[in-house]
Every structure is written in C-alpha cells, then in structure tokens.
Amino acid sequence: MERKKWKLLDNENLAMKRLARLNYELYAIPELKENYNRVFIEYESKSNIEEVPEGSASAHLVFYIRHRPVVKESSASRLVLRCDLCSMLLSQV
Numbered sequence: 001m002e003r004k005k006w007k008l009l010d011n012e013n014l015a016m017k018r019l020a021r022l023n024y025e026l027y028a029i030p031e032l033k034e035n036y037n038r039v040f041i042e043y044e045s046k047s048n049i050e051e052v053p054e055g056s057a058s059a060h061l062v063f064y065i066r067h068r069p070v071v072k073e074s075s076a077s078r079l080v081l082r083c084d085l086c087s088m089l090l091s092q093v
Contacts, residue, residue, distance in 0.1 A: 008063040015064035026069075035079040036069045043081075 026033035043049045052062050066084040
C-alpha cells in the first residue's frame with residue numbers, strides 16, 4: 001500500500017492573523033502572556049522551535065503550526081501549548 005505524501009501549504013498570512021488575535025487575548029491577562037512567552041523561550045532553548053529569519057521564508061516553505069495556550073492546574077508549569085495538527089491535515093482535503 002502506497003503512503004500518501006502530504007504537501008504543506010504556505011500558511012503565513014493565516015498564522016499572522018491568529019497571532020494578532022492571540023496577542024489581543026493575552027493582553028488582557030498579563031500573567032498568562034508572560035508564561036506563554038516563557039514557554040517559547042524554553043522551546044527555543046531546547047531546539048524544539050526556531051525563529052524564521054526575516055526574508056528567508058520566501059526562499060523556503062515555512063509552515064506555522066497552529067496552537068493555543070492551555071492552562072493546566074495539574075501541570076508544574078501550568079501552561080502548555082496545544083498544537084492543532086488537524087488544521088494542517090484539513091488543508092490537504
């Protein structure tokens with residue numbers, strides 16, 4: 001059985017719109033915004049994510065994974081990022 005190969009589509013414009021909305025929501029809760037930023041710093045220090053240098057996105061396909069901050073009372077850090085990988089798959093239908 002042949003495996004289907006997925007082609008990622010450029011989703012930068014959609015990602016920037018979602019980020020603007022998320023920033024608006026986080027602005028209302030400063031503690032959550034601080035924790036959200038801390039999670040990204042931690043992910044970058046562990047090489048789980050990387051910043052896309054300005055101008056390099058046009059030379060290479062960059063796919064931004066949709067995510068939301070989720071507060072978990074049982075977690076030590078309390079804030080985790082929940083990725084929505086289904087949005088990637090739905091763009092392929």
